[in-house]
Amino acid sequence: MIALVEDVALALVLCAMMLLPLIEVVVRRLFHTGIEGAAIIVQHLGLVAAMLGGAVAAREGRLVSLSTLGHSALRGRAHSLAQMLGGAVGGLVTGFLSLASLHFVVSERPFSKSLVYGIPIWVVELALPIGFALICVRLIHRAAEGWPARFAVSFGGLAAAVALSSTTPAPAALFVTALVGLLVATVLGTPAFVTLGGIALILFWRVGEPIASISVSHYSLVTNPSIPALPLFTLAGYWLAESHAPQRLVRVFDALFGRLRGGPAIVTVVVCSFFTSFTGASGVTILALGGLLMPILTSARYTEQNALGLITGAGSLGMLLPPCLPLIVYAVVARIPVEQIFLGGLAPAVLMSAATGWWGMTRGPALDSHAQRFDAREASRALWNAKWELLTPAVAFVALFSGWATTVEAAALTAFYVALIETVVHRDLSLAGLSRVFSECGLLIGSILLILGVALGFTNYLVNEEIPARAVLWTTSTVHSPMLFLLLLNLFLILVGCLMDVYSAIIIQVPLLVPLGQAYGIDPVQLGIIFLANLELGYLTPPVGLNVYMASYRFGKSVPAVFRAALPIVVVLHIGVLLITYVPWLTTLLPRLFARGN
Numbered sequence: 001m002i003a004l005v006e007d008v009a010l011a012l013v014l015c016a017m018m019l020l021p022l023i024e025v026v027v028r029r030l031f032h033t034g035i036e037g038a039a040i041i042v043q044h045l046g047l048v049a050a051m052l053g054g055a056v057a058a059r060e061g062r063l064v065s066l067s068t069l070g071h072s073a074l075r076g077r078a079h080s081l082a083q084m085l086g087g088a089v090g091g092l093v094t095g096f097l098s099l100a101s102l103h104f105v106v107s108e109r110p111f112s113k114s115l116v117y118g119i120p121i122w123v124v125e126l127a128l129p130i131g132f133a134l135i136c137v138r139l140i141h142r143a144a145e146g147w148p149a150r151f152a153v154s155f156g157g158l159a160a161a162v163a164l165s166s167t168t169p170a171p172a173a174l175f176v177t178a179l180v181g182l183l184v185a186t187v188l189g190t191p192a193f194v195t196l197g198g199i200a201l202i203l204f205w206r207v208g209e210p211i212a213s214i215s216v217s218h219y220s221l222v223t224n225p226s227i228p229a230l231p232l233f234t235l236a237g238y239w240l241a242e243s244h245a246p247q248r249l250v251r252v253f254d255a256l257f258g259r260l261r262g263g264p265a266i267v268t269v270v271v272c273s274f275f276t277s278f279t280g281a282s283g284v285t286i287l288a289l290g291g292l293l294m295p296i297l298t299s300a301r302y303t304e305q306n307a308l309g310l311i312t313g314a315g316s317l318g319m320l321l322p323p324c325l326p327l328i329v330y331a332v333v334a335r336i337p338v339e340q341i342f343l344g345g346l347a348p349a350v351l352m353s354a355a356t357g358w359w360g361m362t363r364g365p366a367l368d369s370h371a372q373r374f375d376a377r378e379a380s381r382a383l384w385n386a387k388w389e390l391l392t393p394a395v396a397f398v399a400l401f402s403g404w405a406t407t408v409e410a411a412a413l414t415a416f417y418v419a420l421i422e423t424v425v426h427r428d429l430s431l432a433g434l435s436r437v438f439s440e441c442g443l444l445i446g447s448i449l450l451i452l453g454v455a456l457g458f459t460n461y462l463v464n465e466e467i468p469a470r471a472v473l474w475t476t477s478t479v480h481s482p483m484l485f486l487l488l489l490n491l492f493l494i495l496v497g498c499l500m501d502v503y504s505a506i507i508i509q510v511p512l513l514v515p516l517g518q519a520y521g522i523d524p525v526q527l528g529i530i531f532l533a534n535l536e537l538g539y540l541t542p543p544v545g546l547n548v549y550m551a552s553y554r555f556g557k558s559v560p561a562v563f564r565a566a567l568p569i570v571v572v573l574h575i576g577v578l579l580i581t582y583v584p585w586l587t588t589l590l591p592r593l594f595a596r597g598n
Contacts, residue, residue, distance in 0.1 A: 003059060010052045011438035014235060017045045017228055018419075021412035025405055037116030042408060043223040044115060044124045049231055050222050050453070051131025053446020054193075056439060058138040063191035064447045064501060080144070082188040087143015089185035091136050093198040096211065097454065098132035100201075104215035105129060128215055135450075139191075178202050192504055193447075197454030203461045214457030221456045222449050225408070226332050230280075231445040232411035233323045233396075236418040237278030238437045240389065241288040243428035248386035249274065250292050255379040264300040265360020268293050269314045269353050276318025278392070280325030280444075286315045286550045294555070301365040305565045310360050312551040312562055313569030316539035317356060319502075320349035320532060323396055323411065326502050329452065330528045333510045338407045339400060343590040344525035348533060351586065352576045359572045388421040401594070448503050455507035463511060472515045482520040486581050489513070490534060494574075497538025501546070505535055526580075526587040533577045540566050540573075 024038040057063045105125045112122040179202060186195045200214050221227070240246075253270050257263040271293070275285045290311055297307035319326055322342035331338040383390070395417050399410035423429045429437070462468065479485045496505050510531065517527035539547040542563060551562045580586055 006052060006056055006059070007435065007439050010049065010056060010442040011435060013045050013049045013052065014231060014438050014442060017042055017049065018232055018235065018412045018415050020045075021228075021406075021409040022416055025409050025413070029404065039225060039406075039408070041116055042228050043225060044121070046228045046231065046449075047124065047219070047222045048127045049442055050446055050449035051127045053442035053444070054450045055131055055134045055138070055446070057443045057447045057450075058135040058142075060443065061142055062443060062447070063193065064451065065189045065191055083142075084144050086185050086188045086190040087140050089182060089198070090139035090190045090194045091143070093182075093194045093201060094132050094136035094139060096201050097197050097214065098129045098136055100211040101125075101128035101132055101215040101218070103210070103212040104219065107212060125219065128219065139194075175202065175206050178205075191450075192501060193450040193454050196451060196458055196504060196508070200454060200457035200461060203458065209461075213460070214454065217456040217460050218453030221332070221453050224332050226328060226338055227449070228408045229323070229328055229338070229411040230325050230448070231441060232408065232415045233278060233328075234280055234325065234445060235437065235441045236392070236411075236415040237275065237280065238284070238441045239415070239418045239422050239429065239434075240278060240392070241275060241284055242433055242437050243422040243426065245386070245389045245422065245426075245428070246271070246275070246289050246292055248382070249389055250289070250296070252379075252382040252386045252390070254296060255375065255382040258296070258300075259374050262357075262361025262364035264293075264296050264302065265310055265364060266357050267296065268310050268360065269317060269357040272311070272314035273318040273321055273349070273353050274393075276315060277321035277324045278318075280319075285318070286311060286547060286554055290551070290554045302363060306360075306363045308551065308555060308557065308562060309565035309567070309569055310356070310363075312547050312566040313356055313540060313573070314353075315547045315550070316536050317349070317353050319536045319539075320345040320352065320529065322346070323400075323414070325448070326506065326532055326535070327528075328407075329448075329503060329506050330510065330532060333506055334514050334524060334528055336524050336528065339594070340525050340591045341528050342400070343594055344529050344587045345532070346590055347586045348529050348576075348580045351579060352533065352536070352573060355572045355576045356569055359569060388425060392418060392421075451501070451503050452507050455504055459507055459511050468512050468515045471512055472519050475516055476519050482522065483582070485516070485520050486522070486530070489516075489530065490577060490581060493531060493534035494537065494541075497535045498541045498545075500538070502532075502535045502538060505538075506531075523584060523588050525591050526584050529587045530577070530581050533580050537570060537573055537577070540570050 020035070020038055020042055024035050028034050054063070105122050105128065108125060109120075109122045112120045112125075115121045115124060179199075182195060182198045182202065185198075197214065201211055204211050204214065249271050250267060253267040254264070257266040257270075260266070271289060272285050275289060279285060293311055294307055297310065298304065302310070318324055322345060324345075327341050327345055328338055331341040392414065396410055396414045399405040399413045400407060405413065419429075419434075423434065475485070479488065493509075496509060500508070513527065513531065514524065517524060539545055540563075542548055542559060545563070548559055548562045548566065551557070551566075552559045555562075557565075
């Protein structure tokens with residue numbers, strides 16, 4: 001019953017986030033007025049969706065982890081103990097985050113303004129402590145089988161909480177012990193937001209600062225004016241993935257390019273890039289398209305290893321294409337216009353896709369004399385059947401760059417357009433399909449925003465301690481050449497991509513790197529694309545490489561086998577990253593032309 005209530009509530013909140021900006025656009029265009037507080041309402045609905053989605057992710061056991069060792073490498077009693085330890089640490093950290101959020105709400109209540117129509121903001125802010133409390137209970141519940149074991153996990157977490165709360169600031173020995181315990185839990189698979197939130201809690205505890213400041217940071221990020229675009233563009237991507245759009249698009253590009261040598265590789269690259277740009281999660285692309293693309297590649301006489309490597313590598317290519325989620329998150333954290341980062345990513349995205357397509361074409365077998373010729377009739381039929389899906393990027397771009405819609409309004413229009421096409425025009429999605437999409441979208445966004453929100457608390461600690469300023473001073477006094485700095489930056493980001501998921505890396509590393517980029521005179525948009533292009537490779541590199549694990553799951557291959565298959569594409573993409581790094585106009589030309597045109 002609780003699960004049903006959560007799913008319905010999540011669907012209603014996401015629907016409201018989609019419809020309210022659309023109504024605002026119509027009212028503004030027709031009547032030259034607006035809906036009172038529409039933007040603020042949507043931002044705070046984003047807060048509710050984030051916490052609801054996080055609770056659903058905890059319920060389903062699908063919170064993002066930095067390590068899968070506890071789930072994949074351990075068996076029997078060792079696995080049970082690892083699960084209990086991870087649950088105890090997760091419950092402990094999430095309990096403290098709930099308490100910190102409650103302190104934040106209590107401190108805000110006397111000064112709280114009205115959100116809209118007399119509703120106090122603090123009422124909506126209650127989503128933070130309630131959401132964290134629900135996640136805490138579920139992490140403990142999933143940590144063990146049976147109530148005695150769960151009671152033991154709860155008691156252990158409570159005892160640790162009492163011990164940690166007994167002294168502030170923390171003694172050095174207890175501080176180190178807490179960090180080591182958190183590290184062990186991270187290796188054993190505790191959720192990523194627990195790791196990042198735990199680090200923030202421990203650091204604030206160490207210096208005697210109030211932990212409520214973590215919740216202040218969380219609230220400020222999740223209610224950022226651009227953040228509602230994340231769930232809305234993701235909603236559009238999931239609706240596309242759940243419908244028959246993948247089949248229609250594959251048919252289009254197969255009809256256009258499939259008869260060329262290496263044509264199936266082009267089909268794979270283009271279709272995967274399209275889907276990843278909307279879902280923001282390349283693993284979803286592999287799951288949705290892998291079963292369609294693998295037979296096309298193997299029937300074109302690609303070896304199984306080359307086909308596997310191509311699908312795995314192509315799954316991450318859309319990350320630089322607007323409106324992909326990491327682009328929006330980077331723009332929010334780095335405080336640059338979303339439109340600028342969208343334009344800056346276009347040429348590099350084409351470059352990376354072309355490089356991957358070229359590799360795939362070189363692996364394609366030579367055409368024989370009996371190969372089918374281009375069928376214009378089939379191509380025209382395929383284009384006609386997929387015309388509405390093919391127009392989706394145009395809808396987003398026209399809305400965004402025409403000047404009559406904000407980023408969030410453009411995202412809402414795109415989501416509504418896709419929903420209309422897939423439910424009314426094609427009738428691919430039933431009510432059950434729509435419900436499943438809302439749940440999956442909310443789950444993904446909840447997991448991501450949990451990570452971003454708590455990680456921002458850690459980032460603010462670094463800023464308060466002047467770590468970025470010290471990094472700039474040390475780096476500029478040691479490295480004098482911008483060219484050398486860029487090379488070292490690439491090496492550093494490759495390492496980051498191997499060890500951290502893209503969203504955690506953005507929140508933690510961007511505040512450190514933006515001042516460094518400014519010190520060396522690097523365009524902020526170029527710095528952002530360099531950053532994301534390197535982390536794009538993180539999807540293909542263990543131990544955090546999501547694409548590798550998704551391909552392993554989808555095709556029943558071992559992780560080392562998938563990585564070996566994708567390794568040539570990793571090398572090709574590294575060359576592309578170097579071009580993006582040392583040929584600045586690839587990134588800066590379009591943003592400057594657009595700025596000049598305005």
